[in-house]
Amino acid sequence: MSKALYERNQNVFAAKTRRRRALAELPFEEKLKILVELQSTAYKIKQDQRYKPWNINFNRASQSRR
Amino acid sequence: MEKALQVVNQLESEGVIGRYAIGGAVAMIYYTEPTHTRDLDIFCYLPSDPSQLIVSLNPVYERLRQIGFAELDEEGVNVDGTTVQFLSPPPNSLEQEALDNAKETFILDIPTRIFGYEYLLAIACDVGRYKDKARIAEALGTREPDNDKLNDILKRYQLLDKWRKIDI
Numbered sequence: 001m002s003k004a005l006y007e008r009n010q011n012v013f014a015a016k017t018r019r020r021r022a023l024a025e026l027p028f029e030e031k032l033k034i035l036v037e038l039q040s041t042a043y044k045i046k047q048d049q050r051y052k053p054w055n056i057n058f059n060r061a062s063q064s065r066r
Numbered sequence: 067m068e069k070a071l072q073v074v075n076q077l078e079s080e081g082v083i084g085r086y087a088i089g090g091a092v093a094m095i096y097y098t099e100p101t102h103t104r105d106l107d108i109f110c111y112l113p114s115d116p117s118q119l120i121v122s123l124n125p126v127y128e129r130l131r132q133i134g135f136a137e138l139d140e141e142g143v144n145v146d147g148t149t150v151q152f153l154s155p156p157p158n159s160l161e162q163e164a165l166d167n168a169k170e171t172f173i174l175d176i177p178t179r180i181f182g183y184e185y186l187l188a189i190a191c192d193v194g195r196y197k198d199k200a201r202i203a204e205a206l207g208t209r210e211p212d213n214d215k216l217n218d219i220l221k222r223y224q225l226l227d228k229w230r231k232i233d234i
Binding site: 017020021023024026028029031032034035038039042050051052053054055056057 | 067068069095096097098099100101102103104139141146147148149173174204207208209
């Protein structure tokens, strides 16, 4: 692997790590919103009632403390 | 999900379950990046009945049925669209210690408790399925644990060797 390609890969990996760490720092309520999106995607694929996304009223729960 | 948390709090206040805390994937998401899950794992003490040798979840399911949540399958109880699994930790287990030391918090403005991060990592190590190992790797990639605390837990539950063997 060329040095340039190696460095490019390292930059990509570092950016991925930064993004994942940023996601980990989100307030829990924001993480739940992402989780519900993931559940919605799984439900569309599986078409199984057990995979229905969770029912969460994010408007009512204005803030989740950490 | 907020309904599920409210119902679990109700069960605790009524004495149907004892102290409880959230474990499993939802607890891990609390500390790390969001990943897919569809279960809410509730670890709880169950009031003991001296006439029964085996601790039973039947009183929990019966009370849930009374308040309108009768949909039960092998994976848990459906509470307003959230599959809730009630798990009773064995005496003197890692899960019991995690429950005793669970962090008080609010989720969706509802008071609750959640397992500590280091306990979640140790439990995942102890359970040791592929998905648990993957969960550990993902978690460590996003948040550093308190290593003193984690090592203490791993040492006391004879999990240090198992931890070292996980290819992270």
